[in-house]
Amino acid sequence: MRLRFRLFVLLVIVLACFSGWAAAPGQASPAAKVGANPADPEGILRQLAPDDTPPPSLALKPAERARAVRLLVAVKRDETGWHRQLAVYLLATLGHEYERNIDELLRVWRRDGDDGTMELLTDLYGQGHKEVLRPLMTGFNGNNVATSEGLGTFYGDLLERNPKDFLAAIASLPLRKQRDLCDAAGEEDGGGMSPERERKVLASLKAIGGEVASRCARGVREGNQDADNANSDLPAEPQKK
Numbered sequence: 643m644r645l646r647f648r649l650f651v652l653l654v655i656v657l658a659c660f661s662g663w664a665a666a667p668g669q670a671s672p673a674a675k676v677g678a679n680p681a682d683p684e685g686i687l688r689q690l691a692p693d694d695t696p697p698p699s700l701a702l703k704p705a706e707r708a709r710a711v712r713l714l715v716a717v718k719r720d721e722t723g724w725h726r727q728l729a730v731y732l733l734a735t736l737g738h739e740y741e742r743n744i745d746e747l748l749r750v751w752r753r754d755g756d757d758g759t760m761e762l763l764t765d766l767y768g769q770g771h772k773e774v775l776r777p778l779m780t781g782f783n784g785n786n787v788a789t790s791e792g793l794g795t796f797y798g799d800l801l802e803r804n805p806k807d808f809l810a811a812i813a814s815l816p817l818r819k820q821r822d823l824c825d826a827a828g829e830e831d832g833g834g835m836s837p838e839r840e841r842k843v844l845a846s847l848k849a850i851g852g853e854v855a856s857r858c859a860r861g862v863r864e865g866n867q868d869a870d871n872a873n874s875d876l877p878a879e880p881q882k883k
Contacts, residue, residue, distance in 0.1 A: 683720065686713035691728050696762055699769055700735050711738045724758065731762040735769065748777050755786040764796050775811045779823055790826060797827035802839055805846045813854050824858040828865025833873065835866050
């Protein structure tokens with residue numbers, strides 16, 4: 643009888659000790675810890691910008707937008723480099739603290755001259771944010787080859803699709819700057835405008851008329867000719883048999 647009682651007491655003590663270890667005051671069990679893990683903030687970049695490629699636009703429902711903004715703010719706070727820039731771009735696209743985020747992208751671009759940052763800004767222009775166009779004009783200096791080629795293509799596209807916006811953005815700039823920008827549009831990525839695009843652009847500029855348009859037309863011709871001359875000096879590629 644005494645042996646059974648002692649065994650019972652010993653069992654109670656063991657169970658009590660085990661219970662105290664499994665759920666000590668102020669500590670969560672392993673299962674609870676797994677369930678309490680917050681969402682990985684970087685996961686929002688993989689969701690909205692797969693392969694680190696910024697989307698041209700975003701269409702999210704209100705609840706999705708609120709969640710995305712919350713997670714992107716965390717990424718912006720904790721990350722540096724391209725991931726931070728992506729978060730800033732996505733927040734601007736979603737309209738969260740738009741002016742502050744645009745200013746940050748412009749500061750980074752002016753400081754580093756990075757063509758990736760430039761593409762974020764041109765994408766924002768494509769979404770209808772026309773206020774970024776003038777900084778994209780004044781920020782061109784022709785020294786950074788990658789950025790110059792990217793902007794040249796952007797300028798060429800803009801002159802074809804919306805020449806009035808282009809001319810309005812350069813009208814108040816110094817004459818030399820106007821010619822440089824139109825020259826860059828003619829050169830595009832270094833290969834020059836296609837004949838079809840050049841004809842369309844020059845016809846649009848002639849129809850608009852005025853000194854700025856005429857000056858720009860001369861710049862486009864010169865830029866396209868410069869690209870042709872530069873490419874003619876390159877060795878011909880061997881023809882395939």
